[in-house]
Amino acid sequence: MSNNVLNTKELPFCKGCGHHLIAQNTAKAIEELGLNILDVIFVTDIGCHGIIDKSLNTHTVHGLHGRSVALGAGISMGLPPEKKVIVFIGDGGATIGLQHILEAARLNVNLTVVVHNNFLYGMTGGQLSGLTPKGFNTIITPNGSPYGEHDICELVYTAGANYVSRVLGIGDYSETIKNALKTPGFSLIEVMEICPSYGVKFNPKRKLQEIVEAANKPIKTWTNHRDPFVFPERKIVSNLFDKTPVIEHLNKEKILTSQIQVVLSGSAGEGVQLAANILCKAAVKHGYNITQKGTYPVTVGVGFSNAEVNISPDEILFHGLSNPEYVIVTSQDGLDFSKNTIKQMNEHQWILIDKSLPLPETKAQILSYDFRGKGAKNAVISSLFFFAKLSGIIETDTLKAILSEMGMLEKLPLTAIENELVLVTV
Amino acid sequence: MNIHEKKEVILDDSRVIIEALAQAGADVYIGYPITPSNAMYLYASQRFPLMLPAPDEISTLQYMSGLAIVGHIPVTATSFPGFALMVESINMAYMMELPMIIILTQRLGPATGTATAGAQGDVALLKGMISGGHPVPVICPSSIEDCWHLSAKAVEIAVKLRTPVVILSSKERATTNRNFDISKLPPIKPLERKYYSKNEPYKPYEYNETLVPDFLPVSNTSHQVRITASTHDQNGIIQHTSEEAMKNTIRLEKKIFKYLNEYTYYEHIQNNSKQLIVSYGVSANAAQEAVKILQKNGRNTDLLIVKTLIPVSEDLYSIIEKYEKVVFAEDNINGQYAKILFGEKLPTHVSFVGSIGKMLSPKNIIEGGKL
Ligand code: SF4
Numbered sequence: 089m090s091n092n093v094l095n096t097k098e099l100p101f102c103k104g105c106g107h108h109l110i111a112q113n114t115a116k117a118i119e120e121l122g123l124n125i126l127d128v129i130f131v132t133d134i135g136c137h138g139i140i141d142k143s144l145n146t147h148t149v150h151g152l153h154g155r156s157v158a159l160g161a162g163i164s165m166g167l168p169p170e171k172k173v174i175v176f177i178g179d180g181g182a183t184i185g186l187q188h189i190l191e192a193a194r195l196n197v198n199l200t201v202v203v204h205n206n207f208l209y210g211m212t213g214g215q216l217s218g219l220t221p222k223g224f225n226t227i228i229t230p231n232g233s234p235y236g237e238h239d240i241c242e243l244v245y246t247a248g249a250n251y252v253s254r255v256l257g258i259g260d261y262s263e264t265i266k267n268a269l270k271t272p273g274f275s276l277i278e279v280m281e282i283c284p285s286y287g288v289k290f291n292p293k294r295k296l297q298e299i300v301e302a303a304n305k306p307i308k309t310w311t312n313h314r315d316p317f318v319f320p321e322r323k324i325v326s327n328l329f330d331k332t333p334v335i336e337h338l339n340k341e342k343i344l345t346s347q348i349q350v351v352l353s354g355s356a357g358e359g360v361q362l363a364a365n366i367l368c369k370a371a372v373k374h375g376y377n378i379t380q381k382g383t384y385p386v387t388v389g390v391g392f393s394n395a396e397v398n399i400s401p402d403e404i405l406f407h408g409l410s411n412p413e414y415v416i417v418t419s420q421d422g423l424d425f426s427k428n429t430i431k432q433m434n435e436h437q438w439i440l441i442d443k444s445l446p447l448p449e450t451k452a453q454i455l456s457y458d459f460r461g462k463g464a465k466n467a468v469i470s471s472l473f474f475f476a477k478l479s480g481i482i483e484t485d486t487l488k489a490i491l492s493e494m495g496m497l498e499k500l501p502l503t504a505i506e507n508e509l510v511l512v513t514v
Numbered sequence: 515m516n517i518h519e520k521k522e523v524i525l526d527d528s529r530v531i532i533e534a535l536a537q538a539g540a541d542v543y544i545g546y547p548i549t550p551s552n553a554m555y556l557y558a559s560q561r562f563p564l565m566l567p568a569p570d571e572i573s574t575l576q577y578m579s580g581l582a583i584v585g586h587i588p589v590t591a592t593s594f595p596g597f598a599l600m601v602e603s604i605n606m607a608y609m610m611e612l613p614m615i616i617i618l619t620q621r622l623g624p625a626t627g628t629a630t631a632g633a634q635g636d637v638a639l640l641k642g643m644i645s646g647g648h649p650v651p652v653i654c655p656s657s658i659e660d661c662w663h664l665s666a667k668a669v670e671i672a673v674k675l676r677t678p679v680v681i682l683s684s685k686e687r688a689t690t691n692r693n694f695d696i697s698k699l700p701p702i703k704p705l706e707r708k709y710y711s712k713n714e715p716y717k718p719y720e721y722n723e724t725l726v727p728d729f730l731p732v733s734n735t736s737h738q739v740r741i742t743a744s745t746h747d748q749n750g751i752i753q754h755t756s757e758e759a760m761k762n763t764i765r766l767e768k769k770i771f772k773y774l775n776e777y778t779y780y781e782h783i784q785n786n787s788k789q790l791i792v793s794y795g796v797s798a799n800a801a802q803e804a805v806k807i808l809q810k811n812g813r814n815t816d817l818l819i820v821k822t823l824i825p826v827s828e829d830l831y832s833i834i835e836k837y838e839k840v841v842f843a844e845d846n847i848n849g850q851y852a853k854i855l856f857g858e859k860l861p862t863h864v865s866f867v868g869s870i871g872k873m874l875s876p877k878n879i880i881e882g883g884k885l
Binding site for chain 2: 126139141145147148150152155158160162163165166328329334336368369377378379380384386404407410
């Protein structure tokens with residue numbers, strides 16, 4: 089196969105458009121570097137420049153408007169550094185995809201981005217972009233853009249790009265492109281152009297160099313020396329199930345004959361979900377099936393935290409809140425959350441509530457203990473001991489064994505709990 | 515009989531889905547945090563050979579597409595707000611014919627809604643998310659076994675059909691813990707990928723009766739590869755509306771239907787009844803319980819749990835048409851899947867029961883469905 093990057097001299101751009109020169113200079117840079125053309129992947133954005141694909145002998149990828157740098161970054165991340173991924177993008181694409189460019193620069197992905205900055209969207213009729221210099225006329229702003237413009241070079245340089253250069257899109261600037269391609273990590277070249285079809289039409293008296301100077305956009309090169317992107321070394325597991333401890337059954341007699349629900353209602357940050365998990369482990373050790381569903385607000389560490397635990401000798405199908413046999417309330421947040429559930433409970437059902445809280449309106453039997461007296465963080469776990477004693481579904485020894493395995497038993501005021509536990513008579 | 519040693523653990527669907535995908539051969543996870551998919555991100559970070567945090571969900575899909583172009587099988591997990599940002603890029607991946615898995619964990623909308631409340635409100639969006647109406651396969655597990663087997667299948671069809679595949683979950687399945695004997699989950703054989711290996715020039719979108727073009731990554735140096743999201747011919751060259759290009763665009767839809775039988779999953783529980791509940795995902799669990807309760811009361815009801823939601827298999831109609839009364843049970847307020855099957859106006863013998871802000875319960879189904 090020929091090693092020419094371009095397969096034609098007839099490029100698909102308007103006469104006099106600077107995009108010709110960008111394609112030719114990039115082709116020259118690749119050829120002079122002696123790269124195998126199938127080691128080169130062109131990723132093009134949407135816009136006039138993006139029609140170049142069919143004229144290229146390299147691999148070509150043509151994606152969405154503004155996303156080409158992120159797409160090119162994905163391609164590059166999966167390839168060894170000797171492969172060259174080149175992104176062609178316009179000033180419009182650079183505007184909509186600015187974050188992708190900054191991110192690729194921050195990660196220092198092996199990528200060369202060529203921004204075709206002709207100060208407007210050519211393909212759609214000459215509208216202004218985020219890179220249109222203040223005062224430049226467009227179809228939308230015929231008296232000059234009233235807005236300021238980004239300095240894309242300064243932005244990517246600050247974000248950490250290893251090689252950044254702004255050139256006037258006139259003559260031979262293939263050396264600059266070569267430098268970019270030779271630099272490991274992220275490089276960006278901003279080529280300043282004027283679109284003959286719209287730019288010249290709306291700004292007939294202006295010359296490219298004057299526009300660039302007036303916009304205070306120096307023609308220069310910026311460099312950083314940061315390590316290019318590689319996927320970092322990580323410690324991974326070979327099977328996620330290795331992280332879930334196997335629970336051995338205790339071969340105890342099961343006293344439950346049908347499914348029950350236990351609700352733990354407390355405050356976020358006080359270990360409600362953890363306590364529910366411990367309760368579940370204990371129930372599984374006693375041979376039951378369990379489900380554990382959490383309900384909590386989007387905030388972390390404030391507000392209520394509710395856990396709905398089902399325990400059943402049979403398969404559990406529906407695991408949502410039904411008509412709980414036990415509701416354990418350890419804080420005011422929990423009480424507020426479960427008020428309606430509690431109101432609907434009947435005389436065969438139980439409420440275990442911290443003694444600091446007002447007794448709720450309900451037909452259920454209420455027992456109140458000093459859960460919070462064991463420390464806010466211990467309140468819910470302590471309550472499990474009372475549940476165990478009261479219900480007989482799990483044993484307090486089972487809870488102790490689980491807590492001990494988790495290294496949590498020592499932190500619990502066990503004597504205080506056991507002293508109070510004797511008050512629970514069934 | 516199970517010859518394996520019983521291994522009972524407590525886990526959630528998130529863990530099972532991520533492990534199954536990894537075993538099946540998915541090898542890179544791109545993450546962006548969003549409730550209720552955060553556990554999947556965490557698990558994937560512990561398990562996937564390659565993992566990268568993306569700065570947003572558009573980048574997520576773009577990184578995934580780029581990595582798919584070099585031969586990886588990427589995965590991400592999100593919920594509606596992130597998914598909405600991904601839609602254009604999913605269209606891109608669909609047009610480029612790139613395999614990938616997007617796990618969508620539903621939560622209560624509209625918009626940001628309630629991140630920590632469950633829902634099944636994104637089904638209608640999934641049905642119509644491709645410009646042109648082409649279907650993207652949507653697989654919806656409703657048990658741990660489903661999470662295991664169907665996630666592996668999702669990888670297989672993503673690669674075989676060269677398409678993004680959505681695994682649809684919801685907060686109440688993805689984050690609910692349950693005990694399960696994992697010795698019941700057989701190891702999954704990783705997928706072996708076949709690339710174009712002929713010497714003749716490679717045409718990236720050339721196809722035969724399989725309707726799926728051979729894949730070649732851009733890392734190869736034997737053949738030029740052209741990948742594009744714009745309307746294109748078999749060479750991957752942009753076209754306006756040429757005949758060849760239109761055929762290609764039509765093929766994109768046909769290929770998804772051609773293999774539907776291979777990935778149509780449902781469970782039809784028959785109790786000799788004339789009435790049927792149709793459900794999926796977490797609501798199917800409530801429906802299972804409803805069937806059990808009804809049975810105890812001497813009112814037999816049949817149940818159809820749909821697991822391949824999109825495209826809709828003809829099988830579903832063949833089953834549903836046998837019943838005098840059909841009740842769709844979904845965790846939304848508009849019967850989104852019922853409408854996908856029957857249109858805006860449901861036939862008189864078909865009804866819908868739903869819920870909002872609370873899991874649809876067996877009681878809701880029995881009472882609301884007048885079963
Ligand atoms: S419209 Fe402008 S940018 Fe587009 S090809 Fe023509 S001259 Fe170039």
